[in-house]
Amino acid sequence: MSKLERMSPLGRGISATAYSSEFVSLRQQTFFGVAKVIVRKSDLLGSPELEALLGVRAPQMANTVVQGSGVEIAWAAPNQWLLLGDEAEVARICAAAQTAFRDETALVLQLTHAYAVFQIEKTGARDVLASLCPLDLHPRAFAPGRCAQSLLGDAGVFIQQCNEAPSFRLMVDQTYAGYAWRLLSEACKSLSSS
Amino acid sequence: MLQISCPYCGARAEIEFRCGGQAHLERPGPHDQVSDRQWAEYLFYRDNPKGVSLERWVHRFGCRQWFNVARSTLTHEILAVYGMGEQPPQLEGTKR
Incomplete structure (x- = not known):
């Protein structure tokens, strides 16, 4: 084979x-890392755990990008963001976000491929x-x-x-x-x- | 080409949007008390105004959010943009 x-x-x-x-x-x-995060509550990405994870508060202003620690966070739609950056770093943040969002109505989706x-x-x-x-x-x-x-x-x-x-x-x-x-x-x- | 103001993204070209037809259609009910005529009007018949048309639009190639647009079918002027679930603004020539 x-x-x-x-x-x-x-x-x-x-x-x-x-x-x-x-x-x-x-x-x-x-091999550029991309992930999408969708949350029901707009203030969810402002939670201390996620702010620590991303290194910065996700942008609330439409069509803007902020630099986090290791990844960039881009506004995609109301309550939706794209995480952009090194493939391994995006995957790591996705795994951590899935744990952090376990009890919330949220979607963390890896779109690298x-x-x-x-x-x-x-x-x-x-x-x-x-x-x-x-x-x-x-x-x-x-x-x-x-x-x-x-x-x-x-x-x-x-x-x-x-x-x-x-x-x-x-x-x-x-x-x-x-x-x-x-x-x-x-x-x-x-x-x-x- | 129209320039449509997405409530989230701002002014964008018409080709980024798709029209979803007449706005403010309400499903008749309760379903077992609705006549064939009422169903037919809900499903098939649409206003065709000469003047202000209330329409649903989606920012298909942008933020993918739905919203309502009041557009003049005479001049193509976009008279108002308002959110889903909101009532249309008072505009002269709007059919209620």
Whole structure:
């Protein structure tokens, strides 16, 4: 029996999984940890046990991200948050959260294998995204610390601005990985050749 | 394209949303006292106003929350956005 190998969502179908030019660079971020937390009470993530677990209070403001200890916590919907970060750290927090939420109406769901994650950077990144996504990505509307769920072409996407460079993190359903990669890489090439 | 203000995420493009049809439909009851006509009206017949239309919308590609929208079918203007379970605001031309 052949040895099982762990593959990224892009699999072996697309040989190049990084693109870089003077204006924009695009790469896949493999094995990135993602989990979703849904709670019935909005103040639950403000409980001392969880605050100790996450290192910070989960963001109450829509479409914002805060840096916790080891993971980032992103607002996804009212009473719903995404935990983003190192795969092992997300798994550890999930296990601890499941214990902490044992007597509460809550859902802690590991989604590490559900998403394909891309990182797009440099000065042209905003133009590439603007050509594929209806969000207002102007720096005054979308700055570091902001996140949003929207559309990338026809696929749902989670977008987060990581820093001023600018650098954006994109997460699409893993079944859309090839589609999103083709859209993004063609848009990057188009920008670089224009 | 419409710009719709999600009560949670703010102004977003229409393509992020899906319309869920007429708002404020109430299931008739008790079920054993409902006539065929009442069932038919609940299930199949919808208002088709020229003016203010009260509709349910969902932020399908955003926060996935449902809410109500008062929209003019004449101008496509979004006149009000309000939460599920809330009563519509007083707007001229709204059918009660």
